Amino acid sequence: MEKSQLINLIGIPEARLKATLAEWGIAPYRALQVLNWIYNYQVERFDEMTNLSKDLRGRLARHYYVELPKIAEQTFSKDGTIKYLFDLANGSQVESVWMPDKKRNTLCISTQVGCRLACSFCLTGTLGLKGNLSTAEIIGQYMAVNRELPKVDQITNIVFMGMGEPLDNYQPVCEALRLMTSPRAMRISNRRITLSTAGLVDKIEQFKNENLPVNLAISLNATEDSTRNEIMPINKKYPIRVLLDCLRSYPLKPTRRITFEYVLLKGINDTPGDAKRLAKLLHGIPSKINLIPFNGFAESDYQAPAEAAILAFQKYLLSKNYSVFIRKNRGTDILGACGQLAARSFKETSVTVSS
Numbered sequence: 610m611e612k613s614q615l616i617n618l619i620g621i622p623e624a625r626l627k628a629t630l631a632e633w634g635i636a637p638y639r640a641l642q643v644l645n646w647i648y649n650y651q652v653e654r655f656d657e658m659t660n661l662s663k664d665l666r667g668r669l670a671r672h673y674y675v676e677l678p679k680i681a682e683q684t685f686s687k688d689g690t691i692k693y694l695f696d697l698a699n700g701s702q703v704e705s706v707w708m709p710d711k712k713r714n715t716l717c718i719s720t721q722v723g724c725r726l727a728c729s730f731c732l733t734g735t736l737g738l739k740g741n742l743s744t745a746e747i748i749g750q751y752m753a754v755n756r757e758l759p760k761v762d763q764i765t766n767i768v769f770m771g772m773g774e775p776l777d778n779y780q781p782v783c784e785a786l787r788l789m790t791s792p793r794a795m796r797i798s799n800r801r802i803t804l805s806t807a808g809l810v811d812k813i814e815q816f817k818n819e820n821l822p823v824n825l826a827i828s829l830n831a832t833e834d835s836t837r838n839e840i841m842p843i844n845k846k847y848p849i850r851v852l853l854d855c856l857r858s859y860p861l862k863p864t865r866r867i868t869f870e871y872v873l874l875k876g877i878n879d880t881p882g883d884a885k886r887l888a889k890l891l892h893g894i895p896s897k898i899n900l901i902p903f904n905g906f907a908e909s910d911y912q913a914p915a916e917a918a919i920l921a922f923q924k925y926l927l928s929k930n931y932s933v934f935i936r937k938n939r940g941t942d943i944l945g946a947c948g949q950l951a952a953r954s955f956k957e958t959s960v961t962v963s964s
């Protein structure tokens with residue numbers, strides 16, 4: 610059978626696999642055995658799934674294949690960060706970034722090729738939306754990188770903060786999260802996964818009902834609509850108040866908080882007035898604030914504030930009893946930091962991006 614007529618088994622929801630096996634007259638527990646082979650033993654050939662009958666293995670092989678996205682290139686930063694460039698089946702490319710730290714190894718994964726939200730401080734946003742990743746391509750980034758890494762460096766945490774707006778690719782992202790956190794599939798604790806959104810309020814409302822209690826991060830980046838409209842055009846559709854009101858009823862588990870990401874742009878959103886407004890806006894929402902000094906790229910005129918301004922911003926919020934962290938820039942020398950991902954396809958078809 611031609612491969613083009615087969616389906617990648619990676620990313621297929623458990624319920625769908627069970628339904629297919631049921632049509633074949635096969636008991637549902639066989640689906641769980643298949644998931645176990647794929648996600649825990651990382652087996653890619655059906656004839657290695659030795660607890661399945663020969664007949665079932667043959668049948669699976671006639672309908673499915675198992676394939677991870679291909680790592681086309683790895684770029685190493687002097688701070689230990691590794692950027693992975695993936696070739697997708699349709700010829701597009703996306704990037705993931707692995708960031709080692711003392712206590713955790715975090716993988717930042719992509720959900721779209723490019724992004725339609727056009728935030729002005731983000732290189733991905735300059736691409737426009739080129740396409741959505743499938744569930745297989747989303748979880749495949751994690752599986753492919755982990756397969757490359759030595760045991761000691763295995764990924765402990767996943768952040769959906771790479772290329773794309775995760776909630777703009779809603780169904781594949783939810784299916785990826787379900788497989789990642791399922792005890793019958795990838796078995797990753799939902800506490801170790803963070804979904805970041807620029808604030809698609811209609812999709813956050815929908816996500817509230819998915820029963821996927823992963824961490825939620827909001828890319829806020831401004832305290833006034835006039836500024837946020839400028840730097841994040843999505844704010845014209847969902848202004849700050851509307852976004853925060855939606856978050857006030859977000860079904861957080863006890864002790865969990867919503868993370869607010871705040872990219873600090875010199876002279877734009879870094880004033881003492883901004884710090885004051887931010888403290889007021891987040892009042893009543895269980896919050897954690899990550900301050901991210903802007904990571905430059907060639908096409909951008911923005912700059913990071915001076916260190917003293919960043920520290921003063923943090924100090925004010927700390928004085929209002931918020932947990933506030935200044936996020937270290939990781940992988941800036943390889944364009945691997947927040948807002949710098951654009952994949953080689955962009956560099957080849959547009960102006961040169963200097964690192």
Ligand code: SF4
Pocket residue numbers: 724725726727728731732733734735771772773774807828948
């Ligand atoms: S910051 Fe996120 S949502 Fe905004 S353009 Fe970049 S990838 Fe898209």
